[in-house]
Amino acid sequence: MEQKQGALRSPMSGRRTIIIGAGLAGLTAGAYLARTGCAPLILEKSGSCGGLVQSFERDGYIFDTGPRALGDAGILRPLLKNLGIELPLVKGLVSTGIGKEFTHYDDALALDRYLASLRRLFPTQERTIGFLEKAIRSSCAMVRTLNRLPNPYFRNPLSDPKYLLREFLPWLPSFLSVALRTGLDHRPVEDVLSKMGADQELTDTVCRHFFRGTPWRFALGYFENFQDYQYPIGGTGRFPQALETYIKTHGGQIATEREVVSILPASRTVVDRRGEEHAYAELLWAGDLRSLYARIDQRGLAAGAVRRIEEERRRYLSAKPGESIFTLFLAVDAPPSRFGRRSRGHLIYSPLSEGRGKPDRARLLELKAGFAGIAADELRARVRDFCADSSYEISIPALKDPALAPEGKTGLIVSVLCDGELWETAESANRAEELQEAMTEGMLDILEHSLYPEMRSKLLLRIPATPLSLRNRIGTSAGAITGWCLEERPPVPSSLASVMSAVRTGIPHLWKAGQWSYSPAGVPVAILTGRIAAAGMARRDRLS
Numbered sequence: 001m002e003q004k005q006g007a008l009r010s011p012m013s014g015r016r017t018i019i020i021g022a023g024l025a026g027l028t029a030g031a032y033l034a035r036t037g038c039a040p041l042i043l044e045k046s047g048s049c050g051g052l053v054q055s056f057e058r059d060g061y062i063f064d065t066g067p068r069a070l071g072d073a074g075i076l077r078p079l080l081k082n083l084g085i086e087l088p089l090v091k092g093l094v095s096t097g098i099g100k101e102f103t104h105y106d107d108a109l110a111l112d113r114y115l116a117s118l119r120r121l122f123p124t125q126e127r128t129i130g131f132l133e134k135a136i137r138s139s140c141a142m143v144r145t146l147n148r149l150p151n152p153y154f155r156n157p158l159s160d161p162k163y164l165l166r167e168f169l170p171w172l173p174s175f176l177s178v179a180l181r182t183g184l185d186h187r188p189v190e191d192v193l194s195k196m197g198a199d200q201e202l203t204d205t206v207c208r209h210f211f212r213g214t215p216w217r218f219a220l221g222y223f224e225n226f227q228d229y230q231y232p233i234g235g236t237g238r239f240p241q242a243l244e245t246y247i248k249t250h251g252g253q254i255a256t257e258r259e260v261v262s263i264l265p266a267s268r269t270v271v272d273r274r275g276e277e278h279a280y281a282e283l284l285w286a287g288d289l290r291s292l293y294a295r296i297d298q299r300g301l302a303a304g305a306v307r308r309i310e311e312e313r314r315r316y317l318s319a320k321p322g323e324s325i326f327t328l329f330l331a332v333d334a335p336p337s338r339f340g341r342r343s344r345g346h347l348i349y350s351p352l353s354e355g356r357g358k359p360d361r362a363r364l365l366e367l368k369a370g371f372a373g374i375a376a377d378e379l380r381a382r383v384r385d386f387c388a389d390s391s392y393e394i395s396i397p398a399l400k401d402p403a404l405a406p407e408g409k410t411g412l413i414v415s416v417l418c419d420g421e422l423w424e425t426a427e428s429a430n431r432a433e434e435l436q437e438a439m440t441e442g443m444l445d446i447l448e449h450s451l452y453p454e455m456r457s458k459l460l461l462r463i464p465a466t467p468l469s470l471r472n473r474i475g476t477s478a479g480a481i482t483g484w485c486l487e488e489r490p491p492v493p494s495s496l497a498s499v500m501s502a503v504r505t506g507i508p509h510l511w512k513a514g515q516w517s518y519s520p521a522g523v524p525v526a527i528l529t530g531r532i533a534a535a536g537m538a539r540r541d542r543l544s
């Protein structure tokens with residue numbers, strides 16, 4: 001929430017610890033710095049905290065803008081406990097659907113049911129599915145190992161000798177072995193499946209809801225993560241709100257609508273869009289790194305420092321942002337129980353189970369090629385094909401917390417992965433609205449003809465959100481929702497063993513955290529890097 005006070009304290013009271021960006025990374029860092037008595041100042045571009053993770057209310061419906069639930073990953077609940085934050089959580093139950101085959105991930109046998117579905121759908125690929133089963137089970141076992149104990153940054157084993165001896169030390173060798181193995185093999189999941197002999201259709205069925213190029217262990221381990229999701233009562237936005245409250249009640253300050261437009265490392269000052277200057281002792285950048293390096297003012301720096309910054313700038317600006325998402329927020333005049341007959345509150349759904357033809361990514365390339373010159377009818381037809389071949393992530397908040405929709409009605413959040421560059425192409429051609437309308441119609445048609453017959457006639461509300469909305473609201477390149485593109489080597493650390501170095505930059509007193517600081521990223525990485533940066537900054541602050 002915007003703080004209504006006038007000028008911020010920093011210019012008057014000398015240097016302080018400053019954080020840029022109040023997403024999960026910046027808020028986590030802010031909470032831990034506030035706990036140590038650092039009284040950080042957080043400068044946030046938009047009008048509210050949470051970055052990609054927020055909830056909003058419309059006509060009595062609560063919608064989540066970001067993840068449909070939050071993975072615990074040995075981080076979320078330990079953090080809440082560690083900071084003494086009360087945040088009621090329910091299990092975020094997941095279903096997957098391929099055509100008419102549905103699997104509900106409510107118990108330990110869910111994976112067996114999913115594999116049985118695959119075998120029914122692809123009876124000629126038994127051998128490949130056997131290999132896939134082994135790969136999924138071993139990836140899930142690795143994720144289970146990683147998630148089994150609280151991350152040491154959120155439960156310090158040295159402060160509890162009994163825990164250290166009985167649980168932490170016996171777990172450590174298996175943790176280190178997993179960290180080593182994941183660090184050694186980053187092959188994309190699509191390549192691993194095709195090496196197993198999977199045909200294009202099976203590969204698409206398994207992979208289409210992952211980002212292109214997702215490392216295979218990370219992707220296939222998701223079947224374990226499906227049972228690790230937690231949903232805050234009241235919506236996912238309750239989590240950043242709780243961190244915001246913690247920071248403010250522990251001496252920190254958060255200023256919204258304060259986009260930082262310039263950073264001057266020589267004078268250790270940042271300038272916000274209102275022209276106010278803030279002097280920092282230590283600075284954490286918790287937003288898009290491409291925009292950090294576009295905003296650094298090199299005046300007054302020594303030649304060596306300028307060279308280092310130029311090199312880092314080149315590295316980040318030449319790397320590609322990852323994929324984005326197109327979302328429809330819908331209100332339907334039907335009770336949640338009607339949707340609950342199909343799935344749990346979080347569904348990952350591929351509409352067709354056979355004869356799909358081209359993969360959705362090929363459709364995207366077709367759509368992007370020569371976009372400006374495509375006739376309106378042709379554009380709609382191509383978008384329809386893309387929608388038919390996409391995987392849908394559907395969230396039904398009222399199935400997780402009944403208070404999130406008016407009595408007898410249901411809110412749905414439906415999204416498909418989408419290429420932000422396509423939207424920027426459409427924007428330059430002045431056709432973004434047309435594309436948005438075509439996507440909305442294409443998705444509603446697919447939902448009506450597959451999952452929810454007659455839904456269109458019961459629609460009370462539909463709000464689209466494009467990659468451009470994300471880009472404009474929180475300044476994430478091309479609307480990327482998890483940082484860097486996974487199809488290329490990322491310009492940041494990408495192995496578990498190197499996560500601690502992810503928070504450093506080549507610029508003195510400047511730290512980084514969040515989804516652009518480590519790859520592959522998401523909620524756990526944002527929180528963890530925020531925590532690691534806070535520890536480093538607090539140490540520096542004490543020493544200076």
Ligand SMILES: Cc1cc2nc3c(=O)[nH]c(=O)nc-3n(C[C@H](O)[C@H](O)[C@H](O)COP(=O)(O)OP(=O)(O)OC[C@H]3O[C@@H](n4cnc5c(N)ncnc54)[C@H](O)[C@@H]3O)c2cc1C
Nearest residue numbers: 021023024025045051052066260287474514515522523526
């Ligand atoms: C629809 C969707 C689904 C997702 N699903 C999952 C999932 O299932 N699992 C998962 O792990 N992750 C998921 N994610 C990704 C996850 O939400 C993000 O990776 C994570 O929240 C990133 O947090 P962050 O703090 O690093 O960055 P952000 O949330 O982007 O926060 C950065 C903040 O910095 C601010 N900022 C930027 N520039 C400036 C500036 N110049 N001055 C001041 N402030 C600035 C922005 O406004 C923003 O508030 C999903 C995201 C979305 C949108």
